């Protein structure tokens with residue numbers, strides 16, 4: 026049944042599409058400003074979502090949201106830092122590593138809680154959404170079919186409600202936080218894939234993967250591999266989230282079997298393989314293709330895009346949720362300012378400018394990292410410099426790196442430009458050497474490890490988790 030626009034259409038001031046971290050944050054801040062938005066979420070929470078490692082810079086947003094204290098007591102794994110490693114040889118049990126500890130964040134940036142969490146997103150997202158409701162947002166289970174436009178201005182949404190009826194909701198402002206579904210950008214033909222970061226990921230949960238002791242047990246662990254990296258994210262209850270991200274051309278060689286591709290790489294490297302001695306898999310494995318994309322516009326008359334609905338670059342520095350939180354808060358500010366001045370466009374433009382700059386800056390850095398990851402020798406240097414030369418980033422000269430890598434992206438444009446220049450130079454030199462002599466290439470690293478005789482391939486769990494409803498793992502390309 027379709028209820029047509031015009032007569033009988035519901036009216037709201039602000040509609041938020043999506044109840045992930047971006048939408049829940051925008052809705053909570055709007056409610057705190059007395060604007061009590063209507064948030065539309067298509068999934069019934071709790072639901073699976075990837076994106077489990079968070080950043081300490083988010084603590085500042087959580088303090089302002091009034092949820093920092095409850096989050097601390099919710100049983101998530103405490104994350105006090107991260108370690109990135111690269112193997113000297115595939116047969117070595119130990120890999121060269123660089124550890125970044127949040128206690129190295131210089132005073133002035135550290136919040137009262139200088140740590141982050143590793144979270145099961147089903148639980149975390151539900152908690153954030155319930156907080157938004159407690160702040161005064163109204164949440165409704167409904168799938169947004171399309172955003173309604175009159176000329177260039179967004180004037181409402183068409184939704185499919187849980188009772189199967191299609192309804193029209195008119196509003197003054199739409200905040201699109203629909204994640205990779207990117208309702209507005211898709212509808213307007215604004216989506217484009219990244220030409221440099223062309224990564225894909227496969228990931229799964231395991232029980233019994235070994236962890237470090239003490240505070241280190243909650244650290245994020247990353248291992249650089251050919252054109253990419255592997256994540257180990259320790260969740261509560263002895264669950265380890267493990268994922269593989271590879272850029273082209275490496276991911277072009279993948280089959281469609283996520284478990285095979287993930288466990289082949291884990292099994293090939295002794296320093297990862299040994300962590301699985303007592304492991305068993307505890308979830309289905311999933312694969313996402315084409316991770317990096319953007320909308321050509323993050324805002325327009327009557328609408329704003331937040332988090333993944335605007336862009337996603339890469340999971341490498343665990344910045345997705347933090348970015349969604351920052352954008353959610355800023356979108357609430359911009360929406361409130363715009364409504365206060367009769368729908369004025371200026372705050373929306375300012376929002377778009379701020380995050381366009383944020384996007385270009387963080388993307389530039391990530392592009393340089395993937396250039397570094399094209400050769401084993403450059404990846405080794407990228408680990409050796411902070412790990413050995415700068416004593417695990419604990420050096421006054423390199424502390425901006427710790428700050429930057431923990432979410433203070435906007436504050437460090439100058440530093441990152443310098444870091445990028447040196448990374449690009451190193452990547453170019455290592456790449457040229459590898460092309461001419463083969464020295465330092467991933468091909469040589471792989472060949473020196475001998476035959477791939479023992480792939481890991483753990484048994485699939487007897488009962489796999491159901492796939493999220495109506496979710497399509499593949500990022501559709503804008504046409």
Ligand SMILES: Cc1cc2nc3c(=O)[nH]c(=O)nc-3n(C[C@H](O)[C@H](O)[C@H](O)COP(=O)(O)OP(=O)(O)OC[C@H]3O[C@@H](n4cnc5c(N)ncnc54)[C@H](O)[C@@H]3O)c2cc1C
Nearest residue numbers: 043045046047067076077078169203204332333340345346
């Ligand atoms: C492989 C991979 C690994 C990642 N790892 C990390 C990590 O370790 N740390 C990190 O911080 N980030 C990580 N990310 C990124 C992170 O998952 C996202 O950046 C983050 O979830 C973005 O939040 P969001 O609120 O913008 O979107 P989402 O969390 O995706 O929320 C969007 C919501 O909108 C709803 N929705 C969609 N369409 C509609 C519709 N039409 N109507 C109503 N509701 C709708 C969806 O159901 C969903 O609940 C990773 C991403 C990938 C792909």
